[in-house]
Amino acid sequence: xKWFDYAAPRxxxxxxxLLAAHPAAxxxxxxxxxxxxxxxxxxxxDLVVDIxxxxxxxxxxxxxxxxLTLGAxxxxxxxxxxxxxxxxxxxxxxxxxxxxxxxxxxxASVGGNLCNASPSADTVPLLIALSATCHxxxxxxxxxxxxxxxxxxxxxxxxxxxxxxVSLHVPPPAPHSGARYLRFIPRNxxxxxxxxxxxxxTLDHGHFRSARIALAAVAPTPLLVREAGDALAGRPVSxxxxxxxxxxxxxxxxxxxxxxxxxxxxxxxxxxxxRRALEAAVxxxxxx
Amino acid sequence: xxxxxxxxxxxxxxxxxxxxxxxxxxxxxxxxILGLTGSKEGCNDGNCGACTVILDGRIVNSxxxxxxxxxxxxxxxxxxxxxxxxxxxxxxxxxxxxxxQCGVCTPGLIVAAKALLExxxxxxxxxxxxxxxxxxxxxxxxxxxxRAVQQAAHEMQxxxx
Ligand SMILES: Cc1cc2nc3c(=O)[nH]c(=O)nc-3n(C[C@H](O)[C@H](O)[C@H](O)COP(=O)(O)OP(=O)(O)OC[C@H]3O[C@@H](n4cnc5c(N)ncnc54)[C@H](O)[C@@H]3O)c2cc1C
Ligand code: FES
Ligand code: FES
Numbered sequence: 001x002k003w004f005d006y007a008a009p010r011x012x013x014x015x016x017x018l019l020a021a022h023p024a025a026x027x028x029x030x031x032x033x034x035x036x037x038x039x040x041x042x043x044x045x046d047l048v049v050d051i052x053x054x055x056x057x058x059x060x061x062x063x064x065x066x067x068l069t070l071g072a073x074x075x076x077x078x079x080x081x082x083x084x085x086x087x088x089x090x091x092x093x094x095x096x097x098x099x100x101x102x103x104x105x106x107x108a109s110v111g112g113n114l115c116n117a118s119p120s121a122d123t124v125p126l127l128i129a130l131s132a133t134c135h136x137x138x139x140x141x142x143x144x145x146x147x148x149x150x151x152x153x154x155x156x157x158x159x160x161x162x163x164x165x166v167s168l169h170v171p172p173p174a175p176h177s178g179a180r181y182l183r184f185i186p187r188n189x190x191x192x193x194x195x196x197x198x199x200x201x202t203l204d205h206g207h208f209r210s211a212r213i214a215l216a217a218v219a220p221t222p223l224l225v226r227e228a229g230d231a232l233a234g235r236p237v238s239x240x241x242x243x244x245x246x247x248x249x250x251x252x253x254x255x256x257x258x259x260x261x262x263x264x265x266x267x268x269x270x271x272x273x274x275r276r277a278l279e280a281a282v283x284x285x286x287x288x
Numbered sequence: 289x290x291x292x293x294x295x296x297x298x299x300x301x302x303x304x305x306x307x308x309x310x311x312x313x314x315x316x317x318x319x320x321i322l323g324l325t326g327s328k329e330g331c332n333d334g335n336c337g338a339c340t341v342i343l344d345g346r347i348v349n350s351x352x353x354x355x356x357x358x359x360x361x362x363x364x365x366x367x368x369x370x371x372x373x374x375x376x377x378x379x380x381x382x383x384x385x386x387x388x389q390c391g392v393c394t395p396g397l398i399v400a401a402k403a404l405l406e407x408x409x410x411x412x413x414x415x416x417x418x419x420x421x422x423x424x425x426x427x428x429x430x431x432x433x434x435r436a437v438q439q440a441a442h443e444m445q446x447x448x449x
Contacts, residue, residue, distance in 0.1 A: 001311040001313075002311065003309070003310075003311055004310055004311055005291075005310055006293060006310030006354065006356045008356070008357075008359075028354075028357075030352075031352050031353065031354070031357070032334055032352050035313070035334075035351075035352050035353075035354070036333045036334060036352070038311075039332065039333065040333075048310065048354070050354075050356075050357060052357070075346075077346060100334070100422060101337070101418075101419075101420075101421040101422025101423075102347055102400065102418075102419050102420075102421070102422055103334075103337055103340055103347050103348050103349045103400070103422040104334060104349070104352075104422060106343070106346035106347055106348045107348055107349075107352060107353070188418075188421075189418060189421040190335070190421050190422060
């Protein structure tokens with residue numbers, strides 16, 4: 001790796017000061033993307049700002065009334081080991097356990113997964129489906145934006161120099177709601193999604209009250225397909241309604257052909273994964 | 289002008305201090321600065337697990353940790369797995385089951401398996417395979433490795449009885 005300096009600030013304010021003073025600085029959470037990119041030369045920096053020693057970035061707090069506060073540097077294993085979180089957001093716990101293998105999950109954070117802004121990031125479609133928001137701190141103060149507005153291009157997010165993601169907030173699960181993220185990979189683990197679908201549903205007496213559907217790896221950014229979720233609102237829970245939503249998701253996908261799959265195959269996967277994720281989310285919603 | 293970073297850690301139960309460049313990975317610090325060459329460099333990008341160490345109770349790929357990040361941490365490497373000349377049950381089982389050929393993956397696998405068996409007494413075969421999914425082996429075909437971990441789990445239970 002090329003030479004760089006290292007700093008481990010103890011507060012958000014100190015981190016913002018460092019990042020603002022060093023425009024080429026890079027934020028380090030678990031390092032499972034960043035260190036690979038620095039080593040390969042895909043990214044360069046003169047200063048790595050390690051945010052893992054900042055208390056807010058390590059916060060993991062679930063409150064049935066307030067929802068979930070997930071510090072941006074919390075590693076995946078803490079997410080799926082958190083008993084309250086596992087009960088309230090089983091899909092999030094499951095998705096955190098999909099990232100890499102055990103060693104990767106010991107370091108990799110959901111915040112890093114989002115900030116890295118890969119179209120195939122596994123946690124992002126689910127965060128979007130769950131209506132999560134990003135809490136950002138910067139030289140001008142703090143701001144909050146929906147996760148679906150955070151990624152702007154492959155590897156690029158909306159953060160401006162000096163800003164960092166402090167935490168993610170997920171609203172409390174509504175009664176009779178469920179969620180699920182499904183991806184397709186050729187192996188059983190340790191692979192990058194060919195396509196993925198994250199969904200959340202809220203049911204009301206055999207009908208959908210609302211739904212949100214988002215896709216991975218079929219557009220330059222993780223993709224919220226608003227019309228697919230909206231099409232379910234008010235409709236009965238049935239194979240037809242879910243099949244129609246899955247077709248809308250497929251129609252919204254703008255995939256490319258690469259070594260992992262053709263555009264056509266990815267579009268096909270969007271329909272299949274969306275339908276299966278909806279079925280799983282509905283099953284979960286019926287249970288609570 | 290490019291300063292070194294002073295890191296204080298505990299490695300295999302002993303207080304260890306070292307100076308490293310901020311860009312050096314924990315794996316490089318272990319191998320090149322501290323002479324602990326048991327942890328191997330396979331891929332250097334997080335895929336193979338040959339560099340696995342236990343960092344504050346969790347297994348991690350030491351190629352994806354900066355030495356500087358390890359300041360204040362408690363680390364176990366493959367060198368800390370045996371008690372003197374007394375092999376850990378996982379090490380014995382690897383030998384008895386012939387769970388290694390070239391041996392490059394072995395230190396990482398043993399550290400990872402030890403961490404699993406300390407957390408969970410009786411993992412299922414599926415659990416073992418998923419836990420070790422970040423440890424690649426190009427020689428054995430994995431079956432013997434899984435058998436060895438199962439044998440070690442069994443022995444560790446007998447001892448604890
Ligand atoms: C072997 C292997 C397997 C993998 N498997 C998967 C997988 O199955 N699915 C998947 O989606 N990904 C996978 N990844 C990619 C990676 O592990 C994930 O994207 C992970 O969630 C990144 O988190 P991190 O904490 O390690 O991020 P880091 O590497 O620390 O950071 C990632 C990027 O985000 C920036 N950043 C981090 N935190 C912040 C912040 N708070 N504010 C502003 N910027 C920030 C960094 O500067 C960097 O550019 C894998 C990687 C490896 C090496
Ligand atoms: S050398 Fe670290 S994972 Fe391969
Ligand atoms: S024994 Fe050769 S890689 Fe595993």
